[in-house]
Amino acid sequence: MKKYFLLIIFISCVSCTIPYDAETRLVFETKLVDSNDNSLEGIDVEITVSNGSGFGSSSELLSFGKTNSNGELRLIFPSPEFDRGYDLSVNSPYSDNENYVPLEINNIGIENFNDYKLTIPKIYRLTYDESVQVYLEFNSINNSNKITNVFIDGINSPYSSSFLDEEETFYTYNFFAKKNQTIQINYTVKNISGQLQNVSQELVINEENISQIINY
Amino acid sequence: MGNKFLILLFLFIFPFCFSQEKKDNELNLKTSFSIGFIYPIEFGSTALAKGHSSNLGVTSSLGILKYSNFSGGIGLDYIFYSVEDKQLIGNYGSSKHNSYFFYFNYDYPISKKISLTPSIGYGYSELVIKKSGKRRGAQDGKEFRLGTSINYNFDKHNALCFSILYVNNKYDVKTEETLEDFFGKSNSIQIGIIYITK
Structure with a gap:
């Protein structure tokens, strides 16, 4: 009986989906520039939520978008339930990175958001x-x-x-x-x-x- | 919590209503039941208006009380909205609006077959995040509704109704100050076609 119980717990953990705190809406803002401070337009940026990379962990794409003609980007998305061990990472997908080095900012928690907003004034590509x-x-x-x-x-x-x-x-x-x-x-x-x-x-x-x- | 209470109220009152003697000139329990389709036209600077597209929803109500031309009851609406702007809303497929409300009507006969029925209602609402068909979270809210309908009465017990309502929702939200109204409110003109039996 105990084995079945543990098996059910195990399966439910492996297949668990990421719960959202739908009443909390977070904002991420940044601007992408090249090494000469020129704005970069049309660059894809993604925000991913995960609770690690080990067995039984979950990960999914929370938001994505493209920079505008000024290189600016604003993403708005529902907060994951951070108290369950989730954190965020910001990255640019590899398909956009043929000429650029990879971009990833990870280990972002709710404490990095000031009044529900995280602003990184400038990110270099x-x-x-x-x-x-x-x-x-x-x-x-x-x-x-x-x-x-x-x-x-x-x-x-x-x-x-x-x-x-x-x-x-x-x-x-x-x-x-x-x-x-x-x-x-x-x-x-x-x-x-x-x-x-x-x-x-x-x-x-x-x-x-x-x-x-x-x-x- | 609120929706479970209203569903239980539905189940409790529905059979009880049919057992009551009906007298028009005093307050009594008199039942009617309606079911139909609704379509919301969202407007204003809100998440439902700017980042979603509306789909057909369903509505149902149960009339419970009647006094002269006044009547009251409880109802529910379910409406799906597809997420169109994921940069503005988030990477999920749809939002589902559920509402459970009390309402009061006044039935004004225009002719033998046609009547006009102004209506006002208030209740609990929630806006649910759905991703891959699963519920991921919800905003609780309160709904106010005001409108009217034109009823075509086929006979004493059956009618078809065309309704138009203004529906306002206020949802609980925590976000950047400039986005509080955007995610915390919704306004719509809701049109519907509804079958009523009484």
């Missing part, structure tokens, strides 16, 4: 020829410290970010940056007593891919 890949590893030297709000100031196109451990101390941030520039890596460290420390450091981008460990 870079080509492979003009950019290099940058891989940052944020490694906690004191396990009680947590890293938040990583922000790259410079011409870059975000690709992926994630914590690699359950304690959320080891964080990776992967992006493409335009060659031959100096970018600013900004992040916030939260210590065990909740105090926040803003940190900023420069990184020189040349012609080669970069992999760098940042201890915090």
